[in-house]
Amino acid sequence: MQRSFIAKNPSVLIFLSILALFTLLVTVMSEGFGVGGISTSFIKTLGKTLCLCLIALALDLIWGYTGILSLGHFAFFGLGGYMIGMWLMYERTRLIVVDSLTSTEIPPTDGEVIDAIGNQIFGVVGSSEFPLIWAFADSLSIQLILVLLVPGVLALIFGWLAFRSRVTGVYLSILTQAMTLALALYLFQNDSGLRGNNGLSGLQNLPGVTASQDHVSLWFFWASAAALGAGYVLCAWLVSGKFGSVIRGIRDNEARARFLGYSVETYKLVIFTLTACIAAVAGALYYPQAGIINPAEIAPIASIYLAVWVAIGGRGRLYGAVIGAAFVSLLSTWFTGGQAPDINLGFYTIKWVDWWLVLLGLSFVLVTLFAPKGIGGLFDIVVERRAAKEANQ
């Protein structure tokens, strides 16, 4: 069975070996373990990019394969980040608080420790009480489960409501956008229990770990690479089997799939929830590398950019999503980071910081118009040429 799956999908092996090679190369070049050709901050950027590739995979699964354009997957991404961020922030603050309290003459009571942590974390929003949602923040294992559970349940409820009433097409896109907007607006409030627009910060420090950021960033990089690899295999396995055929059938003709006896809503719900969980894992790995998460991260625009990446990379093929996300997000970092050289036209200097978005927007229009298959479509041309050549011979 496994053999046949790999045999059916040669791209999986190619992808995994490229990913492994890339990981190895980066590790060798890193400051933490290798010769130091790649700075730690760039390792973090690469690690974050891998996480973005993972969520792009999720979007490709639901958009490219199932035909549901979700403009709300960054909500799940952000929630995953928040869930892990709660533990990171709680545990780190607890260590600091216990450290400072034990240096006093009288050992602290448990109540005092918790009060002090609450003060530290919620002081910025004018509170010191722990909201109910922080009930399990002291337990890594429970928060790790919540990383999957909270976005999963949200996706389940939202998807059940949306698919049950047969909201489809652009309506569903707008609705998912409304969902992520609602979540972002809710989190922006100071009494949301997640520190309002301050968000959670200091997430790059693993509590109780004394290793330097050079090493920690590499660990997260490896974890992100592993997650991306696992996610890729999972997605490839899903789409290559019967399940994949059904969701493609739903994409191409939903009514026909329904008349053939498939429970279209169930399939959609499963794929929506599953991709939400993948997005959440990606978020849980992304934000410890970013160091900070705030509600602006899950504003609707982020999810739209995600769709842009997948479209440019080429949807309906898994490697397309990965290529698109990696290519566009790295390019975006390069252009907006001020590293790209400005172009002097004599009468006007094109500053890429200002003009990058114009370029991105227009290239997006061009890709949609002229290359609906995206960058991934280029591979098709190569494959077709070879096939044509073989046919000629």
Added chain:
Amino acid sequence: MRQLFLAGLAFLAACLISPGLGQAQDALIQPILQEHQALIVKSSRKTIGPAINAVASSGLPQAQTVLEVWAAKNMWQRKSDGLFFIGEKIDSKIYTLTDFDSGELLGEFLKSDLKQLKPNSGIRALIGTALVQFQLSDPDIEARRAALLSIERDPEASLLAPLRASIEGETDAALKAQKQRLERLLTIGYDEDEAARLAAISDMSGDLGVDVRATLNPLLTTKRDVVVGAAPEGANIAALLRPGQGEFDRLAAYDMLVAKDLAPARISKDDIRTQLAAHIDGARVGGVPVAQLNTDANRLAAYNALAEAGTVPAFVSDTAIEAALAAHTFFDVYLEPSKAVTDAATEALKDIKLKVGLNQMLDLTLDAVSLASIYFLAAIGLAITFGVMGVINMAHGEFIMMGAYTGFVVQQIIPDHTVSIIVAIPTAFAVTFAAGVAMERLVIRWLQARPLETLLATFGISIALQQLAKNIFGTQARPLTAPGWLDGAWVMNDVVSISYIRIAIFILALIFFAAFLYIMKRTRLGLETRAVTQNPRMAASMGINPDRVNMLTFGLGSGIAGIAGVAIGLFAKVTSELGSDYIVQSFMTVVVGGVGNIWGTLAGATMIGFLQKGIEWMNPSNTLAAQTYMIIFIIIFIQFRPRGIIALKGRAAGD
């Protein structure tokens, strides 16, 4: 004896009548001043009262001049005879003096022969109060109005009498009404006669004015107090309180006892900690090892041991707190002693509150209508393109922004605001119409059968346009100033008001609505558009050019977005994010209302506008939460009417 009595009576009568007589004769103010010379020269706020009163109540026409001159520090005393005059500076050493009574110039005097009276600010305030009665009957209506305003701002018991006196002679009807109203309010606040106050309260009950509430509310100010045993007799008690009930915390109640020295201070956890830290004896406190002090129970045990030894005050246990609370009565007492007055004020405020509530409802409705018309304006263009062509135009918000910036640019060229707005509206329409047509020709036409791709492509345009606007106009907000006649608000009473801009936007929305209905139902273009919407191929075979219809429809939708942009720019700041602020609400409006039907858009905008205002009203401090709840509500609403409020039925519904 009898003669003496009669003489005394006559003298008394003369004294009483003298002001009246004085006016008839040429009475002088100088003697009055001289009578109080010592007080005037002493110039102390505490003692000056009788002097000012004497001048003010003299009834002489010169009194006002004296007070004004005095307050302006222009009154000088001649040292030789102690008389007071108006002094005017000639140069640093020489002053001219003018007599108050005759008004004649007495010539120049050396400064060294004179003494200037310099009333301090306290005295000047007293003089100002005394002057009010003159200003209230001043022949100049502006002066009277100003005097009334100053009383309104800073009411005082002493102003009540002069105000009452001035009502009779007031010639201006409006001002008279204002004076009467103010007199009622001052009566409520300051009259000594309880019956008069009650009458005034009942007169004003049901009045919506903020000033009435500002007068009545202080009457109901309470002070929280506590006594041993039962509540005191005769006090005007607002409410008896029981600790631990409602908002009245038990610990807060106990702290009140402590503050009044009725109970020993509570020992908090922090106090215990501090005391323990201060009494560490070796590695133990009160016999408990320091390392074990990490639970509250152990700490308390150690503290009790210390207390028994007498080193720290005894711990106040919960039962002791309970007993102390039970032995005392807590109550809120009105600062106003008269129960009749507070009762009447409570009653009146209840009346007013009900009326204010009703009016707030009306105000809220107006707000909601205005918000709905804004959403309608923002969404109508979208509804056209979405409803007629099935095209999701994510750049619609950017067309709104484009319209607003067009208005801004026009205003830079034409400085007159009225003309510039009149020019800006068609210009914005033209600009966005052209942009819309260009977009339809270049992009959307090629993506007709693929709605999701259209969504993404138009989104790409939206990103590019937004950034382009940022590059051209910068990130700071640009003003789009409304013409002067749109400034201000239509004020119905102190609760209900609506700004003229919002009324204008409401009218604009109505005009659009009517124009749209007209175009769709009565013109050739509308007929063709409806035909293409229902069945493009059939329409084409009937000789309609669907390409042309689509292009014009898209241009029309975009053009309306441009005009909406001008309207929105008038009250919101014009930034490159202007469009994206409205795009989600616009989509909601279209989706909730139902696609392809202008009535649906109207219903959607109304529903969203009212919903948002309603939620904001329930939780006014938190507009973020309001938006969150609204979106959640809409998501749930879509469950029950997936095709919107007004759904197309039959073949027109497509699919």
